[in-house]
Amino acid sequence: MGRPVVFIPDKVPEEAVRYLETVAEVDYRAWEELPGEAKFLQGLERADGLLVYSRHKLKGPVLDRAPRLKGVCNIAVGYDNLDLEELTRRGIAATNTPDVLTETTADLAFGLLLAAARRIPEADHYVKSGQWKGWLPSLMLGKDVHGAVLGIIGYGRIGSAIARRANGFGMKVLYSNLERVPRDEAALGIEYAAMEELLGRSDYVLVQVPLTPSTAGFIGEREFSMMKPDAYFINASRGAVVQEEALVKALAEGRIGGAGLDVFEREPLPPDHPFLSMPRVVTLPHMGSATRQTRAAMAMKAAVNMAAILQGKRPENLLNGQVWKQ
Known part of the structure; x- marks a missing residue:
């Protein structure tokens, strides 16, 4: 019987590939762009394991083309690209990569807040395009971050890391969550608030x-x-948690001051999207975890999860525990 095959249809850090080669045959396609459907499905046909970023959607019809599949390891903390119910029904283990991207994503989220508040991308373009002719009293006036109120909707690992950064800026932090987090309330001085209160009191809603x-x-x-x-x-977080049309309307009508966005309902943004012509909107290309160190750690965590599955061991970050027989 031959070695199991792991299909990797994305460019990933080489150390993850080398690690998996110790336990499996690795069908590695270092594709930067999304492969066509035919190429992706062809790789799936002989795959016992699949290591992917969340840009790949693993739903029912796709899985029909992967008769040998035993595990899908997402190189991401989010897993809305996976049909967990269908994977579980087929006995296919699914994992993600929590923890390793928490601090990096929090850096980006707080940086996005700063960039939007102080109009940093807009100011950079102003200088580089030759519009800057000298200092003016009202040039590029922004909004203070220090001492302001930050409302965090959804207070998990990343929310907690953002609150710690906000603490360093002397911000008052409110949070709304399914469950209260007494530890952080005591340690960071954050305050639990219902959604309506948080929205009404916050200078920044994240x-x-x-x-x-x-x-x-x-x-x-x-x-x-x-x-x-x-x-x-x-x-x-994810673009689809927001009704984008409502956000565009609120911005266009001046009902809120601005926005900082790393994620969108449709990615990439179409060239005629209203956000692209709004000066008070900072738009980033979904880069929350995009540092060399963090992407390497994410890929390695996914590889370790995959190796465990192929060796019959329960992986650390299993999302559908029902598939695992003790």
Whole structure:
């Protein structure tokens, strides 16, 4: 009987590939761009394991083309690209990569807040395009971050890491979550608030929730109408948790002050999207975990999970425990 085959249809750090080669035959395609459907399905046909970024959607019809598949290891903390119910029904283990990207994503989210508040990308373009002719009293006036109120919607690992950064800026942090977090309330001085109160009191509203059926589109016109007219909205979680049309309308009508966005309902943004012509909106290309160190750690964690599955061991980050027989 031959070695199991692991299909990797993405460019990943080489150390993860080398690690998996010790336990399996690795069908590695260092594709930077998304492969066509035919190429992806061809690789799936002989795969016992699949190591992927969340840009690959693993739903029912796709899985029909992978008769040998035993495990899918997402190189991401989010897993809305996986049909967990269908994977479980087929006895296929699924894992993600929590923890290793927490601090890096929190850096990006807080940096996005700073960039939007102080108009940093706009100012950079102003200088580089030759528009800067000298100092003016009202040039590029932004909004203070230190001492402001930050409202965090969804308080998990990343939310907690963002709160620690906000503490360093002397911000008052409110949070709304399914469960209270007494540890951080005591250690960081954060305050639990219902959504309506958080939206009404916050100078910056930051959403950090996973995309699930219950969170899809849960930030919409009603929520934006509760925010202060000079408040900023920050999203570095998933684009589909926000009703984008409602956000565009709130910004266009001046009902909120601005936004910092790393994620969108449709990615990449179409060239005629309203966000691209709004000066008070900072747009990033979904780069929350995009550092060399963190991407390497994510890929290695996924590789370790995959090796465990192929060796008949329960992986550390199993998402569908029902498939594992003790």
